[in-house]
Amino acid sequence: MAKIVRGSEGVGQAIELLAAGKLVAIPTETVYGLAADATNGEAVASIYEAKGRPRFNPLIVHVADMKMASDIAIFDSLSRKLAAAFWPGPLTIVLPLRLGHPIHALVSAGLDTVGLRMPDGLAHEVIARLDRPLAAPSANASGRISPTTAQAVEADLGERIPLVLDGGATPVGVESTIVKVESGTVRLLRPGGVAAEDIEAVIDMPLARGATGKVEAPGMLASHYAPTANVRLNVSALMPGEALLAFGSFAVAGSPLATRNLSSSGDLREAAANLFAYLAELDASGAKSIAVMPVPDHGLGEAINDRLSRAAAPRDKPTAPE
Template identity: 65%
Template sequence: MEAVSPARKCRILPAGPDALAAARSALLAGEAVAIPTETVYGLAADATNGEAVARIFESKQRPSFNPLICHVTGIDMAERFARFDPLSRKLAEHFWPGALTLVLPLREGHAIHPLVTAGLDTVAVRAPQGFGAELIAAIGRPLAAPSANRSGRISPTTAQAVADSLGDAISLVIDGGPTTVGVESTIVKVEDGVIHLLRPGGVAAEDIEAVAGKTLQRAQAGSAIQAPGMLASHYAPNARMRLNAKDIEPGEALLGFGPQRIAGAEKARAVLVLSATGDLVEAAANLFDYMGRLDASGAACIAVEPIPEHGLGEAINDRLRRAAAPRGQE
């Protein structure tokens, strides 16, 4: 059944044949549509249509220098506009469809609009699962699709979170239920046989290293923007974030991890635990939802318990550090 978000104009349609037809029609008409993926909800538009892509930037209030990811059905579609080196192809064959984005050189004569690449000679490419894959196949074109939220704010993992963030800036949201991964894709770039990790995400660095047989090189702080999600301040709630907290200060909310709480947790304005068992997969899936709920508690600051840096913990901590960065860097 179709729903209309309260006090907003955007329609929310449950994923299915009717939603697929409606989304396809809207995209071919040059509109932007919020769609579910396994990572987070994306705000999709035809990557070959400049006016459509501009609507993404307008809706998100996103800086134009921040590039977007092109979503494709697989390697065959990606090869229409990008060139694969052998190692990038190996990673795509292993992890696609899935939460891995590859930054690849653009082919001459490609149809990707320059707004998508922010003027770079490379393009970020990913093959999603589920509804997104069906929609790309139905439209027959790559879709540019950053997270479906106001730029710099918490990424949405439910359709309602999209409506709450974007309001009537968009007209259609497809509801595929809560996302299963819960953080954005991992972004890597291969140069001269070296794999550069540009953004940690839904595929753990260790898993990529196991397939590639190589160690990933981490991007240095202050590196030039080569891919989405590299702004210093991003994914931010309205409340301040205090990381690796050892105790609770007056008026703070608490974002916990693991079975034990820090000192004074019982005095927190609100408490949500990413994973009581210390499961990083569960924590990643809950991250943005719980940040948003704690932000809605009215706390001026959210204290965050320490989270391990291994596996998906690297992606979780990356998002937390960007959420805690000074807002002047957005």
């Protein structure tokens, strides 16, 4: 089983393991990431193996500063403006790879671009002290619910990794927003911890939307973030034996097997932070189906609804339009 270690002792152990090419689960402000040295091919391959992750699904690279980021990818004025506004923080920017970059080819899954993010907190400390970029998708089996606590990581991947660095519950609770910067435009690939409206305010233009039909970044599979139970969205009444993922103060008809309310006050930030933990708790209730009340689609609601729609998608579809 994985050791769960907090504080400076945990940071030191994490750095030793990562330097040796091992996997470590680390907390970011979004969810816990399954981290490996992004320059080490065998270490990166261990991420895919531990997660059971499709090889065509690329990994986000986490950096400590702009020098590290600029050694990996080519920034233009627009991408630098985004980095200045939102880093450290829950924004991933997809950029062209720089010639001679140190990132192993498995990280980008054959693409000529890479998703970069600068995390905050303990993850940032680990990367800065290690002085190497880290590939770090969410620390869960591929397609399953992303973990927001060290205990959730241990329950899912504890048999496959040596260490979980415990930083408590993650404050944002959904993965990073992913945007791609190209030809003077910014295209939203995945909604997440930074609201689209906040990005548009910084770049002073609307975000482009719509997929190209190929996987360009993590989280673009149709079925993703999925519990074992089926998920039914936008319900106003329950079926017998269903668990309920509620939102706000309104009631639905029927008697749920179990209930969790993302935010009884209708706070989308609170709802995002609770999403994955509550899905996991309802999944453990024994219900074969989880009914989900409607969630507004503005601000962080866009990211919440994106994750819920992928959790509810048919489990046999390889890719999805945005």
